[in-house]
Amino acid sequence: MKNSLLSTTDVAALLKVNESTVKRWTEKGTLRCFKTHGGHRKYTRKDVAEFIERFGFEVDESAIRASAPQPGVTVSTDYAILTKNFALLAGVLKETLLRADEDGAYDFLRLLRSNRYTLPELYDQVVGVALRQIGAMWVERTVSIEQEHIATNCMLSALRLLQHDIPKKPLNNRTVICGCFEGEFHEVGITCVRNMLDAEGWTTYYLGPNLPVESFIQALERYTPDLVCVSATTPKVKTQFRKDCALLHAAAHRMGAALLVGGAATMQGGASKIAADFIPKSVAETLLWTEAHYRNGIA
Numbered sequence: 001m002k003n004s005l006l007s008t009t010d011v012a013a014l015l016k017v018n019e020s021t022v023k024r025w026t027e028k029g030t031l032r033c034f035k036t037h038g039g040h041r042k043y044t045r046k047d048v049a050e051f052i053e054r055f056g057f058e059v060d061e062s063a064i065r066a067s068a069p070q071p072g073v074t075v076s077t078d079y080a081i082l083t084k085n086f087a088l089l090a091g092v093l094k095e096t097l098l099r100a101d102e103d104g105a106y107d108f109l110r111l112l113r114s115n116r117y118t119l120p121e122l123y124d125q126v127v128g129v130a131l132r133q134i135g136a137m138w139v140e141r142t143v144s145i146e147q148e149h150i151a152t153n154c155m156l157s158a159l160r161l162l163q164h165d166i167p168k169k170p171l172n173n174r175t176v177i178c179g180c181f182e183g184e185f186h187e188v189g190i191t192c193v194r195n196m197l198d199a200e201g202w203t204t205y206y207l208g209p210n211l212p213v214e215s216f217i218q219a220l221e222r223y224t225p226d227l228v229c230v231s232a233t234t235p236k237v238k239t240q241f242r243k244d245c246a247l248l249h250a251a252a253h254r255m256g257a258a259l260l261v262g263g264a265a266t267m268q269g270g271a272s273k274i275a276a277d278f279i280p281k282s283v284a285e286t287l288l289w290t291e292a293h294y295r296n297g298i299a
């Protein structure tokens, strides 16, 4: 499959120009390319053919004829990146996590970023799906509890490392506190939400998992945030969870803050009974909501 992609040398030879010229075109965005694990530029025949047509280059047509993927052919990771094959990419991440390969997971996320994957795409469609695949394997007993723990810790470390590399937007003078209520230990989702808002220029306070609602309220008073984000996956007692949300929602409003509650538990029936300003299903929805509500400084 890799052979259907062209290298910078191939494209330069085809167009009879220097490699540096081809690189310059890609930097300007005139010619689309993507980068491999090793940081090498690759070009699809389709993109090169379009480029040739647009700019009227005269070339040997047979050299760029598309070799379309054949059914049943194993698609390489590079090709999956190029075509945004999220299921496959999540599978690659899952395998990396199950090998307890923290550096590999970090490198993989970096690779996706260098190929212009957005943070919501990364979190919702790669990280979330990979962990759900691991959860399914745990249910099938093909993954043990300790493997699941190691994989999740690897994921959290890789997310933390990646966060250092993400260019941050200038501070927007907005503050958010993020965490999970007492008894809730699933923290990957809320970590993704925090990291996305941090990259968007928010000042973030990460309270972590397993925090009593009273401590959330204390944090509200201490940090006077504009937004509170809570994640819930397996609340032990649903009525208690709803009470905690109602308490926090009222306290947040008193302080002029909004409350978002997300996570798997909010996607089951009964979500309408949760007191919140919005119940996003994903990081992507959270980004849209915050952009709509905090534009021009309006909460």
Ligand code: B12
Residues within 6 Å of the ligand: 123, 124, 125, 127, 128, 129, 131, 132, 133, 134, 135, 136, 139, 148, 149, 152, 183, 184, 185, 186, 187, 188, 189, 190, 192, 193, 229, 230, 231, 232, 233, 234, 260, 261, 262, 263, 264, 280, 281, 282, 283, 286
């Ligand atoms: C990792 C994991 C754990 C780890 C968590 C470690 C950690 N540090 O986070 C550990 C081992 C501790 C754990 C424990 C348990 N787990 Co568990 N766990 C999982 C697993 C495999 C992945 C969860 C995850 O990280 N998902 C990925 C994240 C990114 O997804 P997410 O949280 O949904 O977040 C996304 C969105 O929802 C959204 N989002 C999330 N939160 C928020 C918040 C806001 C404000 C916004 C805007 C958006 C948002 O953005 C995220 C990105 O898209 C799932 C499998 C699965 N199907 O999910 C099981 C799973 C959730 N666990 C399950 C269970 C049963 C348990 C235990 C009860 C097991 C036990 N008997 O001890 C305990 C409960 C612990 C507790 N009290 O919290 C079940 C839950 C079934 C159910 N519905 O009741 C699952 C589904 C496994 C299964 N298939 O049975 N678990």
